[in-house]
Amino acid sequence: MLTDHAALLAAVLASPDDDAPRLVYADWLEEHGEPERAEFVRRQCRGQEPNREVLYARVLHTTHDDTRGPLHLAEGNDWPIPDWWKRSDMPAIDGIYTLWHGFVWAVTCSAADWLAHGDRILAEHPVTTVRLTTMPDVEVSFGPFDARPERGETHPMCVANLRGINKVKGVPYDDRLAAEALLAHVWPRVKTWTLPPGPRAGDTLTINGQTWDVLDSPIVGVVDAVRRPPAADPV
Numbered sequence: 001m002l003t004d005h006a007a008l009l010a011a012v013l014a015s016p017d018d019d020a021p022r023l024v025y026a027d028w029l030e031e032h033g034e035p036e037r038a039e040f041v042r043r044q045c046r047g048q049e050p051n052r053e054v055l056y057a058r059v060l061h062t063t064h065d066d067t068r069g070p071l072h073l074a075e076g077n078d079w080p081i082p083d084w085w086k087r088s089d090m091p092a093i094d095g096i097y098t099l100w101h102g103f104v105w106a107v108t109c110s111a112a113d114w115l116a117h118g119d120r121i122l123a124e125h126p127v128t129t130v131r132l133t134t135m136p137d138v139e140v141s142f143g144p145f146d147a148r149p150e151r152g153e154t155h156p157m158c159v160a161n162l163r164g165i166n167k168v169k170g171v172p173y174d175d176r177l178a179a180e181a182l183l184a185h186v187w188p189r190v191k192t193w194t195l196p197p198g199p200r201a202g203d204t205l206t207i208n209g210q211t212w213d214v215l216d217s218p219i220v221g222v223v224d225a226v227r228r229p230p231a232a233d234p235v
Helices: 003-012 020-031 035-045 083-087 111-122 175-186 220-225
Strands: 052-062 065-072 095-099 103-109 131-132 138-141 159-162 168-169 192-194 204-207 210-213
Touching: 003 020, 003 052, 020 035, 035 083, 111 131, 138 175, 175 192
Parallel strands: 103 131, 131 192
Antiparallel strands: 052 065, 052 095, 095 103, 138 159, 159 168, 204 210
16 A cells, blocks of 8 residues: 555656646645755746756866766756755766756766666656667667668567667667667656767668668668757746
8 A cells, every 4th residue: 555655756756747746745745844845846836946957977086086986966056956855865867857846857867877777766756858868778689681671660570678678579670769669668657768969970880790881871861860859848
């Protein structure tokens, strides 16, 4: 049986565009010793507080040593990071959390950080947008090269594996689109995925043992199709 807190949080996660469960959750927070966060949720829901970003960065150990230490809250944050965030035990990522209406709605980080912490972040926040700064390590097994489908189509012989987390059959033939298909399959609550910019001249792609300049490869049209601007912030 869910506790009151778990039930209220589940309602927030299930309705990411609805302020009503957020405001009910804010009442619970205030009743349980978190008035500062409760007020933050209410102010953002009322439009009295803009979107806020929480940044993390690595600090150099010494001025003569480029070895970077663990991630810490960055000095460049545009607002004083409240104590409730510091107490929240949110994972430190090499990137940015964007808060909207009291919760994290967007995450910008490396693929490695998302693979390591995505489930934990989604357990507490209704994230709908993830912007990856690096490509996830996706393995795509292709069918016979002479059976290659038309550009952009899926193929039942194509199987993609995301670092052993999950396998999906019938993915797009292109590894970038396969990555998007896998990410959407593993984390369906995230509605918008943004991957790093597409390949440039000189990059290579190996298909069934044959290496191509990526801009001359049979899937260049598919690769170009995934270039898109970052997702817009919610209104």
